[in-house]
Amino acid sequence: MSYNPELLITAGNIDQVIKLIEAGASAVLVGESKFGSRLTGEFTLDMIEKVIEEVHKRGAKLYVSMNNMMDNKTVEMLPDYLKALASLNVDAVVYGDPSVLMAARVHAPQIKLHWNAEMTSTNYKTAEYWAKRGATRYVTARELNMDEIIDTKQKSDIELEVQVHGMTAIYHSKRHLLTSYANYQMDKKELKTLAGENNLFLMENDRPDERFPIYEDQYGTHVMSSDDICMLENLHELLEVKVDSFKIEGMLKSPEYNIAVVKAYRKVIDAYLANPQQYKFDDEWLDDIKALQDPNRELSFGFFFKEQVY
């Protein structure tokens, strides 16, 4: 079968799902906050039911994020939710807690499982471990560099998904740190409403150019990266080794921005596939993204070309 990688993006509502597919996405990731964290929007079973046929009619796929670290109470709800997703024909479930695997084995054995434990998916042997236990795809940690991703792709047969655009999760606490801080600062009225806001960021003294989005939900506090990965001009390096899925993270971005990003990546993928040997990146392909990019957030290569120490 000829190589035709997936272009995957997150979406927050039905309208976005359709528009992103029409812009060139081949798969869309949605979810609801009972089971998924850091979602682009709240996407209920009803919404999945309404949109799934439209998605499939367009030859695209709909995935559902269940990437929370589950507690005992949520574990009780997993069977019904997974059964519902299976009966709605969603194309895969994205998870990082083995309790999802345990429930899926019994209650939805036909559903595909994408292993995404975010920062802890760091080597190809661990990819194979989860594949043997039922995962059909491995999502690499955002902290891996290009050499490590290529090495992982070459050493294992499991489907590989790599995030190529957008922000990444860098800190997740079960603590409600914004509420705690507001309570600590009781006398300061403006702090009462910190929880649930999505217009907050942190800054660290020595790094005045970097703004780290922070927000709180029922599962605690999340801090996101200050930069947006953008691998558009180096995507061919990942295409050359046939990475199976390229993920765009759409959270905390405008719908227009996400559509522009999808179109840009679609253009690059199609140009490369049309003629891999002659492929050359055209700087102008970045223009539409740059035009909509928040000037306070750098478009970066993430960890793709970094050497980390420890």
Added chain:
Amino acid sequence: MSTTVKRQRKYFGKRNRLDRPELLAPAGNLEKLKFAIHYGADAVYIGGQQYGLRSNADNFTFEEMKEGVEFANKYGAKVFVATNIYAHNEDLDGIEDYLKNLEDAGIAAIIAADPVIIETAQRVAPKLEVHLSTQQSVLNWSTVQFWKEEGLPRVVLARETSFEEIEEIKKHVDIEIEAFVHGAMCSSFSGRCVLSNHFTDRDSNRGGCCQSCRWKYDLFVDGDLVNADEDTPFAMSSKDLCMLEYIPDLIECGIDSFKVEGRMKSIHYVATVINAYRQAIDAYFEDPEGYELKPELLEEVNKAANRPLNTGFFLDEPGAEDHIYSAEEKPAPYDFAAVVHDYDAETGLATIQQRSYFKVGQEIEFFGPKGRFFKQTVEELYDLKGNKLDVARHPLEMLKIKTSEPVAAMDIMRKKIR
């Protein structure tokens, strides 16, 4: 955390059969290992030269591990090794040899998070038990069941689990549960934080954590700074865990191993904390019905505390009072001063090794295992040649000191600093 409020037994009826839990201590080096075990730890966990999450600790060589295991065996104690990194491809060569070496050294168990290490240990070093690290952030019984089915005899739960959740996990799955009961805590889910990677290019999940969660931050809403004055920046820094007041609850909810954090801490810290928990656990088993915590044990752990203490997630979710926002929180007014090497009952002189500056006239305390304890002031101090001294200023110098009560080798001397 209040020291005066009497413990409310909120959660549990009495269980009929209770096993004595393991008291598991950190040991950053061979000396700390010996003190931890001497002061009552049933097991210690250490780091080797590779695959552990404390790349800055002076970690054990295989030779030191063997010596540690030999020492532990005399006390009937066990030695575990933390191999709790999330490995990258470049780390994979060598895991087999490393794990075989641990097995040969007599290590009882590894504490691992990455499946590649778990699977390799099961394959090449079957005598090593594999305990699932807290870095896997296990919160629920179904995930515990998964790891049990993978052949693991023990799971270290996420620090985010409550008494009720632990009890429910134990009800569902017959497996050893280990939980942190004392020490510093990540404020994030352990393993789910890459602040270090982003701020300093240091890989937190391979031991490079630079403790960015202890830094101060400015918080902005719509681009406007909201931490209204400079004294109270936004912070995510957690107070340290102390569950000493809840020993019956910890035992009765079924925790099999009580884990103390702190491979980077001093022997004074490890000895003080382990001593207190050992006494409390033993007192409970002597008389479960009539058990009450001796208040002096709580005083003791406070003397070694680096930060204010709290109860983590055991009772409820930590709030404003459980985080450190300003610099006003001062550490304990005591410090490690010396270690006893020998004692001469005839002269009443103890031979000690200096560990920090102290002087004649200073208030000091001696303590040893099982709660031996007394206070005195430094009155007579000599060097080994018998010259009288006013101050002990040389690191690791051997000295003689007159003690008001008998002491023994491995007793510890601390000084009052405020």
